[in-house]
Amino acid sequence: MRVVMFGLGQLSSLAWYCLTHDSPHEIVAFTVDGAYMDRAEFEGLPVVAFEDVENRFPPGDYAMLVPIGARAANGLRADKYGEARQKGYSFPSYVSSRALTWPDLVIGENSRPDDMIVNVTREKQKTNIRTHAADDAIKLAPPRIFTIETAIEHIADDELVEITPDAIRVRKRLLAEAERRRQGKRPREE
Numbered sequence: 293m294r295v296v297m298f299g300l301g302q303l304s305s306l307a308w309y310c311l312t313h314d315s316p317h318e319i320v321a322f323t324v325d326g327a328y329m330d331r332a333e334f335e336g337l338p339v340v341a342f343e344d345v346e347n348r349f350p351p352g353d354y355a356m357l358v359p360i361g362a363r364a365a366n367g368l369r370a371d372k373y374g375e376a377r378q379k380g381y382s383f384p385s386y387v388s389s390r391a392l393t394w395p396d397l398v399i400g401e402n403s404r405p406d407d408m409i410v411n412v413t414r415e416k417q418k419t420n421i422r423t424h425a426a427d428d429a430i431k432l433a434p435p436r437i438f439t440i441e442t443a444i445e446h447i448a449d450d451e452l453v454e455i456t457p458d459a460i461r462v463r464k465r466l467l468a469e470a471e472r473r474r475q476g477k478r479p480r481e482e
Contacts, residue, residue: 293384296321296349298342298358298372300334307359308335310386317384321349323356342372351380358383438462450475 295317297304304322311317322334326341333339340348345356356376360369373383438446438460443453447462450472454461466472 293317293355294320294349294353295355295357295384296323296340296345296381298323298356298376299360300324300328300331300339303359305335307357307386308337310388311357311384314389315384315386317355317386319357320354321345342375346379346381351382354381355384356381357386 293316295311297308297319300322308319308322311319319335319337321337322339323342323345324339326343329339329341331339358369358372358376360372376383436446438453440453440455440460443460443462447453450465451462452465454463464472466475
């Protein structure tokens with residue numbers, strides 16, 4: 293996978309080194325906000341303005357990594373991740389070949405051991421204890437547009453790919469939450 297990395301600091305340099313020498317990923321460029329571009333090259337690779345990155349490195353052909361460190365920067369990391377996701381980028385995962393892991397470890401964007409149950413028709417409680425700031429903090433990622441191939445790669449054992457004339461969707465095999473819970477309690481037949 294070809295990757296564009298956000299940032300020009302020591303953590304980006306370390307991430308570049310690790311991915312270059314210990315992963316199948318290939319770092320092809322670095323990106324930062326245009327206001328912070330102080331060089332044209334970093335680690336021997338081009339540096340492009342984040343505002344224009346998708347024109348030079350299209351999201352369909354490249355992934356993006358956002359290795360920003362320190363707790364104070366978590367908001368920046370979340371913002372840049374969200375902006376890159378809105379541009380259409382996917383995000384690679386990296387685990388060192390020297391790391392100790394347990395069998396069947398699942399990491400990355402598709403890591404979801406337990407799906408969150410969402411009822412979009414349930415109304416929010418009307419109380420006088422809510423704060424306006426809590427309502428503003430909700431940020432939704434744009435929906436992921438699947439091809440048949442990416443949808444099949446994305447699904448878990450309890451999901452199906454549903455293809456209609458207008459859309460390709462991933463859905464649960466059993467639509468009702470109560471049925472899924474009952475199915476989960478049954479002994480598995482092999």
